[in-house]
Amino acid sequence: MKTIFKQHLNQEILMNNHSIQIERAFNFMRVNPVFFLWLIWFIFLALDISLRYLGALKIAPHEIILLNFVGGGVVNHFWFFFFLPQVVFLKKWKLVLIQLAIIISIYFIIKLYLLGYWSTNDIQLTPFFVNEAIRLLQFILYTSAIWGFYIMGIRQELLKKLEIDLIKLQIEHKSLQLNPHFVLNMITQFSASIMKVSKSLFKEFSLFTEILSYSYKNHQKQNYLDQELRILENYIACQKYRFGKKLQFIISKNFSIIEPNKFPLPKWTLMTFLENVFKHGNCYDSKCPCALTLNIFPWQDKMLFTFSLTNALEDSPPEFSSEFGIEAVSRILNYYFPGNVQLFHGKSSTEFNLLLYICYGGCIKDRTPR
Structure with a gap:
């Protein structure tokens, strides 16, 4: 009777041992x-x-x-x-x-x-x-x-x-990550001090602060295309401040009086493409300047967003790569917009080209985790 009573009390242990034996059988079969x-x-x-x-x-x-x-x-x-x-x-x-x-x-x-x-x-x-x-x-x-x-x-x-x-x-x-609130609070404090010294420097610093704040944004929260595009422009402005006239970068956009503030987009997807230009490309070639083209226009009964990047190739590839690039972003976009994304990329002996289409229509669903 005592043995039966002990077994009744130790059911969880017995079940755990049984699951371990099953796992061993699976492992033996797999190997x-x-x-x-x-x-x-x-x-x-x-x-x-x-x-x-x-x-x-x-x-x-x-x-x-x-x-x-x-x-x-x-x-x-x-x-x-x-x-x-x-x-x-x-x-x-x-x-x-x-x-x-x-x-x-x-x-x-x-x-x-x-x-x-x-x-x-x-x-x-x-x-x-x-x-x-x-x-x-x-x-x-x-x-x-x-x-x-x-x-x-x-x-x-x-x-x-x-x-x-x-x-x-x-x-x-x-x-590797400091508390975001601590970082942003300290930057705000620095920004207030910089304002007293130089308004132009304060403006450039504010652009960087906005990029940093966006990077800390929780990826599980809803994000929109206009937020990503604003960060793209801030990022390029910061790079222009950093490199001055050496940087060869052209931006053109045409939104056809359509504000992209209602179009969902996973955070940092377009920024990944733009960052790769500075990591792997040559941004100082005046004969082949980097070119970013953004368009939103009606297409059939939907709205089509196009993102185009062109840049000269770097002579020597970087030694370190995060391995989070075009293919990873492509998988993310195809998850959020199944059947509504097309991504093309290729390179010649001198330049790299990337073209992205996202079709926004009634079939777009919010897949942001809750």
Whole structure:
């Protein structure tokens, strides 16, 4: 009675141990899929023979048992590692279906030949093919179930890795970031002091302060296109203050009397493109100045926003890259505006070009986390 009572109190511990054992089984299947598949196949063979012995049923010749084990195992191996991945993930089924048909045909022909060689009775082809087809179908169903658990194990491992990477990223982010309120309060204090010294310097400093404040904005809060565009202009103004006449940058925009203050846009997406110009491009070439073009205009029954960047290429690429660039921003935009984003980019021997289209219409949804 005490043991039962203890087990009742320790259900959570027992469940945890059970989940650990299941996780170990998934890991073993993920690391050793070939061994696991043939092990299951061998256990099935041993169980089938044992049941036939216990039930005093007729057992086929050893050669036929070996052929069933090897031939059926090869079919299962092909189904597990080639057919299911190609069909489920790559959506390519024609070639693997032909290959599967060839493998099964060879298996049937060899077995039919050996049965005719060892058996004194005539073999009825129709019952033979029906029985073999049913047998293979059963094996394929078992293998498909095992493959499902195998994929589940791989996905579980990938999810765990993503969670660990996210935790590491959050830790690194926290360790590198000062409290935003402290930073902005100190900058406001400096700004008030600068105002007394120089109004022009105060103006430039205010532009930088606005950029910094925007960078601290919570990405889970709703953001709009006009906010991003304002930061783009401030950023370029700060760069012009920094580099003076050396900076070659042209901005042109045409919004057709349309204010972009109602168009949602994830924070820092366009800024990433602009930052990459200064990281990877040459901003001082007067023959090929950096050019930023912004447009919003009616298109069919929707509004089309276009963002175009052109810049000369840097002679020597930077040694360090954050690896957060065009492809990452493209994935973000396609998540927020599925089917309504087109991004083109390319480069020649002298310059880099990027063109972005975002179509704003009735199908746009706010996917900002709540």
